[in-house]
Amino acid sequence: MINHYFKWLKGRSAPAASDGTIVVDGARTGSGRARNRLVMTMAVFLAMYGVIAGRLVYLGFQDIAENGGPAYRNTASRPDIIDRNGELLATDIKTFSLFAEPRRIVDADEAIEKLLTVLPDLDYEQTYHRLRTDAGFVWLRRQLSPRQQTAIMGLGVPGIGFRSENRRFYPGGATASHVLGLVDIDNKGIAGIEKYIDSQGLADLRAIGLAEREALKPFQLSIDIRVQHILRDELVRATNRFRTIASGGVVLDARTGEVVAMVSLPDYDPNNPVDAHKIDRLNRMSGGVFEMGSTFKGFTMAMALDSGEVSLNDSFDARRPLTVGKHTIRDFHGKGRVLSVPEIFIFSSNIGTARMAETVPIEQHKAFFRRIGLLDRMSTELPEVATPTGPAEWKRINRITISFGHGVATTPLQTAVSTAALVNGGVLFDPTFLPRSQSDAVDHATAVLDPKTSAAMRYLFRLNVEKGSGRRAEVPGYFVGGKTGTAEKVVNGRYSTDKRFNAFLSVFPADDPQYVVLVILDEPKPEQPGMGATSGLNAAPTVSNIVRRSAPLLGVMPEFGHESAALLVSTQ
Amino acid sequence: MFRTTDVILIGVMVAAAGLTFKVKYDAELKLEEIRRLQAEIQTEADTIDVLRADLSVLTQAGRLQKLVDAYNGELQLEPVEPDQVSSMNRIAETLRAVGEIAAARTQEAEAVTDGVQTGAVSE
Numbered sequence: 001m002i003n004h005y006f007k008w009l010k011g012r013s014a015p016a017a018s019d020g021t022i023v024v025d026g027a028r029t030g031s032g033r034a035r036n037r038l039v040m041t042m043a044v045f046l047a048m049y050g051v052i053a054g055r056l057v058y059l060g061f062q063d064i065a066e067n068g069g070p071a072y073r074n075t076a077s078r079p080d081i082i083d084r085n086g087e088l089l090a091t092d093i094k095t096f097s098l099f100a101e102p103r104r105i106v107d108a109d110e111a112i113e114k115l116l117t118v119l120p121d122l123d124y125e126q127t128y129h130r131l132r133t134d135a136g137f138v139w140l141r142r143q144l145s146p147r148q149q150t151a152i153m154g155l156g157v158p159g160i161g162f163r164s165e166n167r168r169f170y171p172g173g174a175t176a177s178h179v180l181g182l183v184d185i186d187n188k189g190i191a192g193i194e195k196y197i198d199s200q201g202l203a204d205l206r207a208i209g210l211a212e213r214e215a216l217k218p219f220q221l222s223i224d225i226r227v228q229h230i231l232r233d234e235l236v237r238a239t240n241r242f243r244t245i246a247s248g249g250v251v252l253d254a255r256t257g258e259v260v261a262m263v264s265l266p267d268y269d270p271n272n273p274v275d276a277h278k279i280d281r282l283n284r285m286s287g288g289v290f291e292m293g294s295t296f297k298g299f300t301m302a303m304a305l306d307s308g309e310v311s312l313n314d315s316f317d318a319r320r321p322l323t324v325g326k327h328t329i330r331d332f333h334g335k336g337r338v339l340s341v342p343e344i345f346i347f348s349s350n351i352g353t354a355r356m357a358e359t360v361p362i363e364q365h366k367a368f369f370r371r372i373g374l375l376d377r378m379s380t381e382l383p384e385v386a387t388p389t390g391p392a393e394w395k396r397i398n399r400i401t402i403s404f405g406h407g408v409a410t411t412p413l414q415t416a417v418s419t420a421a422l423v424n425g426g427v428l429f430d431p432t433f434l435p436r437s438q439s440d441a442v443d444h445a446t447a448v449l450d451p452k453t454s455a456a457m458r459y460l461f462r463l464n465v466e467k468g469s470g471r472r473a474e475v476p477g478y479f480v481g482g483k484t485g486t487a488e489k490v491v492n493g494r495y496s497t498d499k500r501f502n503a504f505l506s507v508f509p510a511d512d513p514q515y516v517v518l519v520i521l522d523e524p525k526p527e528q529p530g531m532g533a534t535s536g537l538n539a540a541p542t543v544s545n546i547v548r549r550s551a552p553l554l555g556v557m558p559e560f561g562h563e564s565a566a567l568l569v570s571t572q
Numbered sequence: 573m574f575r576t577t578d579v580i581l582i583g584v585m586v587a588a589a590g591l592t593f594k595v596k597y598d599a600e601l602k603l604e605e606i607r608r609l610q611a612e613i614q615t616e617a618d619t620i621d622v623l624r625a626d627l628s629v630l631t632q633a634g635r636l637q638k639l640v641d642a643y644n645g646e647l648q649l650e651p652v653e654p655d656q657v658s659s660m661n662r663i664a665e666t667l668r669a670v671g672e673i674a675a676a677r678t679q680e681a682e683a684v685t686d687g688v689q690t691g692a693v694s695e
Contacts, residue, residue: 094622146618171629229634548653560655
């Protein structure tokens with residue numbers, strides 16, 4: 001046929017060729033019939049080729065995915081999260097989900113037997129029934145490791161396949177759960193730092209398809225996972241020992257505002273967050289507000305000293321309870337005498353604190369608490385931040401109860417941040433969960449206190465551990481300073497006498513504070529019947545253990561043979 | 573029949589077709605090789621991710637602590653006490669402190685000295 005065509009072409013293009021042997025009939029006769037036939041043949045062939053080409057184009061536009069299992073769910077990539085020393089806190093790992101297409105399975109028994117060599121815990125009967133159905137595909141096992149996947153591929157079973165998906169994995173489990181937060185099934189951050197990362201542009205990057213895993217730099221936090229573990233370990237012990245309903249703790253760098261560790265118990269395992277949304281799993285440290293109790297006396301004392309109305313050498317009458325309207329303010333461990341300012345602090349006298357607060361006008365009191373960051377919502381990276389609550393208008397009774405920590409509820413993290421300002425020379429930092437150098441910290445700092453007041457507060461905190469209610473927080477060599485807080489909890493609108501909220505607020509080393517450690521214990525019970533359950537007996541020793549174990553890791557050098565007299569002299 | 577130029581041209585055409593086919597075939601082989609290598613790289617990268625995660629799980633402080641507790645009979649590890657920590661620039665001070673501690677321990681030891689002689693105690 002092609003030969004004919006060739007000849008015909010030749011005949012047309014060279015009709016006058018001298019070589020007459022290849023002239024065909026059509027050319028010789030000059031008749032239109034043969035030409036018509038040829039044109040028709042060409043048309044038929046063109047149509048055939050056209051159909052084939054069209055079919056090819058059509059097939060080219062078809063999706064190939066139709067033949068294999070469920071649609072591919074593209075889970076987003078997230079950057080790794082690492083701690084301040086580069087330890088891995090969260091990472092994406094690729095997992096493989098095994099599916100089968102029962103119609104393509106040749107021999108279900110053989111397939112299952114082979115699979116059992118890799119997945120020994122596969123349920124034989126259940127799998128058999130699944131493979132005998134007429135379904136297009138069935139899931140056999142979700143989230144296999146790459147090793148298992150390779151092994152199953154090696155079995156060469158027909159009719160099975162894999163879908164890969166990214167899964168967020170937290171090697172530390174619950175250790176840093178409340179800081180890291182959570183991701184949902186599509187790998188989007190829904191709580192904690194994970195949510196913060198998304199809000200910082202990762203979501204936008206992903207929307208335009210640039211969030212490739214290779215391109216994402218690890219996200220570094222200020223958390224030190226070793227200290228985080230110690231904090232959690234000690235809090236778990238305290239929870240068991242004092243049978244608390246909840247507890248929490250934070251270790252804060254007093255010179256930069258970095259959060260080095262933060263734990264809130266009970267917590268959850270972010271790898272299997274089945275109970276992350278239970279109401280008692282909230283992040284108490286930044287997302288819960290509490291009446292912090294006597295730890296607030298430190299702030300009242302700083303306010304009084306900073307106003308210049310009160311000095312460390314003054315004393316106040318704490319002999320009789322203080323009556324305001326129909327309320328009477330009493331002391332928990334009343335000494336029934338005139339107390340000097342340091343004594344008010346170390347005996348934690350409500351009356352003395354109230355009388356001292358009253359040397360300063362109410363507005364000034366409120367302004368000071370606002371300045372030091374106790375009354376407003378703090379700004380930090382974590383999305384879970386609660387707003388402190390308190391009376392809209394401070395009356396005399398309000399300011400008196402607030403002076404010793406009742407009537408204003410604030411977040412524990414915020415309390416620790418304000419304490420850092422009390423002792424670090426009077427500089428308030430925004431707390432941060434990201435690494436911050438001391439030079440950067442200056443940009444986030446506000447001077448809120450006279451450095452002299454700060455020195456006096458260091459002395460008082462230290463004195464309280466040497467001689468006062470915080471003795472059990474002492475760690476030889478680390479010079480711990482601190483203040484106990486034992487608040488009565490409000491139950492049905494009244495202060496309960498047997499339910500307590502304990503806190504211990506500490507700084508170390510007290511001569512040059514580098515870290516603030518705050519521990520809270522919610523409803524601790526006496527260790528043994530007949531013993532007390534005050535903060536000095538449970539929260540203080542917990543802090544002591546935390547400092548003893550974490551200080552060497554934080555690079556704080558122990559010092560011995562140090563006299564606290566030096567501190568006292570510096571304040572005068 | 574065919575002229576020499578025709579034969580040459582046909583030869584060239586065939587050669588060109590053969591060459592094109594070979595280039596294309598080689599390119600496909602290379603592409604396949606690239607795809608295979610990329611898949612291997614991806615597998616290795618995924619494996620590295622998993623191994624890093626594994627390493628991190630294995631070196632978790634909580635896990636190590638449990639192991640130390642479980643094998644404390646053999647390991648006999650204790651937490652570091654503050655008086656065991658110092659730095660190079662305070663070595664003299666520390667030695668003095670250690671000397672004092674040692675002296676205090678000797679005194680304690682002397683207070684309870686019994687009649688038993690050991691190799692470490694001189695006459």
